[in-house]
Amino acid sequence: MNRLADRVMGPVLAPRDEGYDDERAGWQTARRHRPDLVVGAARPADVQAAVTYASDCGLPVGVQGTGHASAAVAAEGGVLITTARMSAVRLDADAGTAWVAAGTRWDQVIHRTAQAGLAPLSGSAPRVGAVSYTLGGGLALLSRTYGYAADHVRGLDVVTADGHLRHVTQDSGPDLFWALRGGRDNFGVVTGMEIDLMPVTTLYGGTLIFPVEKAAEVFGTYLQWAATVPETMNSSIALISLPDVPAIPEPMRGRHTVHVRIACAAGDPGAGERLVAPLRAIGPMSDTLGELAYAEAGSIYNDPVAPGAAESGTAMLGELDATAVQAILDLAGPHAPVPHVVELRHLGGRLAHLPAVDNAIGNRDARYLLNVVSRLERADFTQIRPAHARLFEALAPWSTGGRFLNFMNGENATTQVRSAYNATDYRRLTGLKAVYDPENIFRLNHNIPPGRGPTRD
Template sequence: MNPNQSSTPGGAVVSRETAARLAAQTVGPVLLPGEDGYDVECASYNLAVSHQPALVVGVAGVADVQAAVDFAAEQGLPVAMLATGHSALPTAGAVLINTRRMDGVTIDAEARTARVEAGVQWQQVVEAAGKHGLAPLNGASPSVGVVGYTLGGGLSPIGRTFGFAADQVRRVELVTADGRLRVATATEEPDLFWAVLGGKGNFGVVTALEFNLFPVSHIYGGGLFFTADRAAEVFNAWGRWTAGVPDEMNSSIALLQLPPLPEVPEPLRGQMVVHVRIAYVGAAEEGERLVAPLREIAPMLIDSVMEMPYTAIASIHADPPNPIPVQDRSGLLREFTPELVDAIVEHAGPDSGSPLVIFELRHLGGALERRPAAGNASDLQGAAFSLYAVGLGGPNEAEAIHAHLTRVLAAIAPWSTGRLFVNFLTAADAAPEQFAQAYLPETYQRLVAIKASYDPTNLFRATPDIAAA
């Protein structure tokens, strides 16, 4: 190979001379494989996904994004985007746009809105809004990127109370395949606005979002931990309990296999446990009354449910803060039955030999079912619970973990809606035929038509892909 060229496993070749022409147009770095800083620029939260793009651009602003999109179109290369990489897909052969330098957050306390740039993580917004007694519909993990999460719908720990994060977006700024910076709202380019919110990264590179905040300064939240030998009892009791709670009560339940690490509390260290997560939006006294039946199920290892400032909401799920190698799958369930619990315990419980570190069910419904008048492409129609299962391991462990995940999904198939949730899609779901399962047929056909209008060459295909008509 010519020493002035660079290639990736995707087969794309970009010459150093060509890359230098792009670098002359950008403030942020433009890097080829093998160059200093390339691996750092491509690093993501999910260590199981290896990013090896043909070229990576660490964009510093909108003009850099436009230059990178124009370059990719000229070179016939797909565009991929990276902020935090929680749900990253492989990027071999693509032009990877790293948005981490675009980290501005502006809070308008009077209007109860936030404007965030493309690389912002949720904890930045939670803290900035919290200074004004306000809260966003953030993700469970503080290090999840705001934009990628919201474009997938955005299922917040308080989503039953206020709906999808996507429902609260007022304005989207994005660079489309023609290199134009567009503004999309419910009244300005409404088709694009509808499609972007739920269509993931198929329609352009979002450079900024403006969305509503809520006057929530405190919640009644935390976790109840039980021994895994009581899994069936706790799961069944939680399932019955969810049937009678108000929209202000948000909860999930998980089987956790926690590592024997010093940072894990002693009663949980190196153990499989059942973790019930609570986030009640309302007075602590009422939250305590509603949670009381759960406290009576069985003796607890830890009870951390209490009134807390909203800025501490990340402590409820307590997701690992540092990058980890994630192998995951997801699903949507239409109902919760004792037979479902039997299947879960058999395939993910203490005697299953499961390699999974997390098997989680989230209670849906409430405001998630009340779609806004303007609408968007996000919905969970027919789903009462979401499922998310995770194993930790790199390439050597991936095959065994995915085989087990496949068995788990097969075991719970009788309760599945047959659909997926965009936020939890993985590489196994990224092809158009799998991605279509995240939508109602009429929704997907509308997305395809809008994709054909705004991205007819499918430039933005290094994402869960809506194939242009």
């Protein structure tokens, strides 16, 4: 430990050290890493030193930015590298790109790029780490319009299992570049990435909230509507059990409600108004739709900022019908014993197309992404897990069999990794794992084990 601390600018902490618990803490508190050592990396050289030390000692390595996904992969032992100190954004407005360091959050990127009239392909929660989100795919607010965030990565700086810092692009290290964009931290610790930015300053967006008594009508109308909208329209629908707490407005406090979230990239706000008219005609109890600066787009989902404990699960679905809607309402509606957030995110559009530079993201044929989240302060694991299992079993007839890596945070997340990829791509990933991490040092994650590797780039 001492020889590692001498080579690292940031802290190196063992369980007995002051600051250890704060360093390993993340946004998700359901489960946390408890490593033998946690290294607070302040620069790429710190990451290199930590990876080399772990390799020499035969220890596994995990990496944590904001800790949103740690409930899926939290483990005992090994070396945990935290990247929050590596926070920087370099903007090239003329090229329409940005370089983003490993520990940077999306809200920091958004603030910097908005000054140039540009926007990244960030998600619904601006405080999520930009790099980890992107490496897992990155389902953005405007992904139906532009594709996955990983589709717009130009280059990556990565420390591989041999301790080397590499810069990889389509022209330099194309196999590793392909694997990292979708394979997350299985092939190394990314210390920075160069991404495309979109010419977006405003969007038409907000939320329509309906009483649960209209749930069947809202879901039915939404599914018919989603089948007709252009790729400029990005949306989701969620059935939400709201807690009975003062922070929730009185009309919705302690109730089930249906939320339709809208993010329309059409330049003319009038186009967005016309597109949402069939949904508005149902009569929402709350309507926040309007022109919105992209820097304020986090208000659409209004995701929690404070750390919390939750169990979640995900599945990719095909086209849905009234029977599927009824299954959701029966198992997650007002009479369900466990309170949930059950959300359907509309896919398709540019998400269904391969990008100009291919990557490892699979399941592009799915029409919807299902995500179910249950807060542990409102129910415990013994209640939540069977309830989630019942929901996924009921929706199995509409499932494509795939899952989305960034939303795999439930009980079986680490055993379901294969389902995030197409079969041929998964075989390629295991082969590349055998080349770049044959000892599977990077295994405190959604792990892809080494297979029979191809020739190195």
